[in-house]
């Protein structure tokens with residue numbers, strides 16, 4: 659396993675399978691109320707340049723469940739916010755903590771941090787990738803399907819960081835990713851080409867109905883990601899025909915599932931009816947952030963879950 663988890667393709671299919679299995683195991687332990695303090699005495703530093711609900715709470719509670727400790731670090735309260743260099747911060751934090759999770763505007767910040775850190779670095783979301791989200795999503799689908807290969811996921815809307823991560827995961831999971839986006843909001847060619855070169859099946863279309871027709875999973879995310887706020891009006895205009903509503907859902911197979919990484923903006927990328935409807939599995943996705951990240955932390959900090967006695 660690589661030192662860091664900056665992209666979903668920093669793990670191979672065997673590591674993915676093993677992390678998902680460990681995640682399901684710790685989920686069972688937690689639900690049974692069985693202690694699982696496998697990272698006793700370990701500390702995780704968490705740097706958030708942007709807002710977060712799920713990532714922050716799931717990492718913090720995850721470390722507590724594992725017998726460790728997490729520190730929330732706001733760059734504005736650190737010397738980072740006063741100009742201390744990323745590379746210096748990385749080397750200093752590595753002397754105190756056992757791993758660092760960073761949510762940053764610029765993916766390059768996380769890469770630089772990882773380059774200088776001697777402890778594992780986890781990407782908690784950047785402008786281009788959100789691997790912890792897709793890891794939890796893969797776990798969520800693995801709870802419902804014994805084999806993910808040949809499932810078709812239709813991404814509807816903005817070709818953003820979560821979409822890029824799904825595209826990159828195509829070769830890893832064997833799932834087919836069909837993205838329906840307006841031409842100006844398609845994922846970057848470099849990401850698509852990288853995924854295809856690794857053997858991933860990725861198709862880009864414009865028409866959401868074409869994408870969902872044979873889909874097992876419909877996935878969407880907000881139209882205005884953190885950092886894109888100044889483009890709000892033009893994004894709402896360009897994406898207005900990309901809402902997952904009951905009319906679009908009716909074009910998909912009747913057992914198709916609906917996923918959303920949250921936060922959701924009801925009435926924009928998804929309607930209240932679909933988000934709250936029987937095909938939606940969004941709350942399981944959110945919960946599984948906790949379990950999947952605990953498995954990831956054990957892997958990165960301790961080489962995996964200890965064998966059962």
Ligand code: CP
Pocket residue numbers: 709710711712713714783791919920921
């Ligand atoms: N899905 C997700 O990462 O949510 P937060 O922004 O609340 O962490």
Ligand code: NVA
Pocket residue numbers: 783818819820879880882883884919920921
């Ligand atoms: N694409 C969204 C994901 C939020 C979890 C953003 O970057 O804001």
